[in-house]
Amino acid sequence: MKPRREFAQDEDARLVALLRTLPAPEPGAGFEDRLLEKAMRAARHTQPSARRRQPAGWARWGWQLATAASLLLAILATAPHWSDVFYPPVAQPLARHDSATVRPVHILVQSPRQMSGATIRVTLPANVGLDGYTDIQTLQWQADISAGENRLSLPVKVGSAGVGSEILIEIEYQGARKVLHLPVTPASGTGAVESITRT
Amino acid sequence: MSAWLIQIFQRRRCREDRFVALVSPHIRRMHRMAYRWTASQVEAEDLVQEVLASLVSRVAELEAVEKLGPWLVKVLYRRFVDLYRRRRLSPIDQSVAWGDDEYCEVNSGDDFRQLDLRRALERALRLLDEDWRDIVLLHDVEGYTAIEVAEVLEISVGTVKSRLHRARQKLKKILTQGTIETSRAC
Incomplete structure (x- = not known):
C-alpha cells in the first residue's frame, strides 16, 4: 500500500495531466x-x-x-x-404612491463584439428620474460592453405625468452611435425586461 | 524633403518589423491565455489585439525584457483585469460572461469518459475563486513556472504555491464528490 503523501502526489499528477488536456481553440494559419x-x-x-x-x-x-x-x-x-x-402634494395620495415607486428597467444590449470604453448616455424625460440621481436628466458614463448579452439595469422612478414619455439611451463606440427609445409605460410589475436591442 | 520623408517611413517600418519579430512567437500563447480568461474566442482575439496595439510604440522596452513571453502575459492579464473584472463596478451586468463560448474539441483518441471528465473539470474550475483559478490556469493548464506565475500576477512565489495547493485540493474535492453531476453536449 502506498504512503499517504505519495498517493496525494499521484492524485496531483493525474489532475495536472487532465488540466493540461483542457482544449483551447487553435487559430488558423x-x-x-x-x-x-x-x-x-x-x-x-x-x-x-x-x-x-x-x-x-x-x-x-x-x-x-x-x-x-x-x-x-x-x-x-x-x-x-x-x-x-x-413626492407630489399630499392631496394626491395615489399619485404620491405611484411616483415614489422605483421600477427597475433592464435593457438587454446584444453586442456582436467587445466594445471597450463605450459611452452610454441616458436622457430622461420630465417626471422620470433615476433613483440616486435626483434632478439629473442626463447621465453619461463609460463602460466596457462585452460581446454577447449585456444587461443594463436602471432604477427608474416614474412620476404619474411621466407615463407616455420616452427614455433615450444612446451607446457610442468609435464614432458609431446606437439610439434606443424606451417608452415609459404604466407599471406592469418590476424586474421585467422592457426592451431588447442590438448594437 | 522627400528623402527626409522616406527616412521617417523607413524608420517606422523598421520599428514595426522589429516589433513583429519580437511578439510573433508569443501571439498564439497570448491568445490561448486570453481565451482561458475570457472564455470567448472573439474577446480573446480583441484582448490580444488591444494589448499588441498598445505595445507597438514600446519596441525598445520590449527588446530589453529578458523573458518576453511571461512579460506579455503579464500585460495581457493586467488589461484583462482592467477590462473585464473591474467593469463589474459599472451598471453593466456581466453575469453572462463565463461559459458562453464553451469550446469543445474532440480528438479521435478521446473516449467519452475522458471528455466527460474534461467538461466536469472545466466546470469545477469555474467554481474556484478567481485568484486561485488564475494560478491553476497559468501553472497547471499553460505550464508556466511558479516564479513566472508570481511575476505575472505580482504576488510572491510562496502565495502561488499555497494557493495552487488549495486550488488543487478543491478541484479534487469537487470532482470526487460529484458536485457536478450533469454532462452537457457541446
Whole structure:
C-alpha cells in the first residue's frame, strides 16, 4: 500500500495531466499576421491622439476625483428638493404612491463584439428620474460592453405625468452611435425586461 | 524633403518589423491565455489585439525584457483585469460572461469518459475563486513556472504555491464528490 503523501502526489499528477488536456481553440494559419496587421493599424490611428488626450496618471486621478466630487456636490445640493421632485402634494395620495415607486428597467444590449470604453448616455424625460440621481436628466458614463448579452439595469422612478414619455439611451463606440427609445409605460410589475436591442 | 520623408517611413517600418519579430512567437500563447480568461474566442482575439496595439510604440522596452513571453502575459492579464473584472463596478451586468463560448474539441483518441471528465473539470474550475483559478490556469493548464506565475500576477512565489495547493485540493474535492453531476453536449 502506498504512503499517504505519495498517493496525494499521484492524485496531483493525474489532475495536472487532465488540466493540461483542457482544449483551447487553435487559430488558423496566418493568425499572427492578421492580428499584427490589425494591431499596427489600430496603433497608427489611435495611439498619437490617445496619448495626447490621456493626461498623466495623477492628472487623470485628479479629474476623476473632481468629477466624482462635483457629482456628489450636485446630488447634495439638490437634496432639499428631493421630496418636491418625487413626492407630489399630499392631496394626491395615489399619485404620491405611484411616483415614489422605483421600477427597475433592464435593457438587454446584444453586442456582436467587445466594445471597450463605450459611452452610454441616458436622457430622461420630465417626471422620470433615476433613483440616486435626483434632478439629473442626463447621465453619461463609460463602460466596457462585452460581446454577447449585456444587461443594463436602471432604477427608474416614474412620476404619474411621466407615463407616455420616452427614455433615450444612446451607446457610442468609435464614432458609431446606437439610439434606443424606451417608452415609459404604466407599471406592469418590476424586474421585467422592457426592451431588447442590438448594437 | 522627400528623402527626409522616406527616412521617417523607413524608420517606422523598421520599428514595426522589429516589433513583429519580437511578439510573433508569443501571439498564439497570448491568445490561448486570453481565451482561458475570457472564455470567448472573439474577446480573446480583441484582448490580444488591444494589448499588441498598445505595445507597438514600446519596441525598445520590449527588446530589453529578458523573458518576453511571461512579460506579455503579464500585460495581457493586467488589461484583462482592467477590462473585464473591474467593469463589474459599472451598471453593466456581466453575469453572462463565463461559459458562453464553451469550446469543445474532440480528438479521435478521446473516449467519452475522458471528455466527460474534461467538461466536469472545466466546470469545477469555474467554481474556484478567481485568484486561485488564475494560478491553476497559468501553472497547471499553460505550464508556466511558479516564479513566472508570481511575476505575472505580482504576488510572491510562496502565495502561488499555497494557493495552487488549495486550488488543487478543491478541484479534487469537487470532482470526487460529484458536485457536478450533469454532462452537457457541446
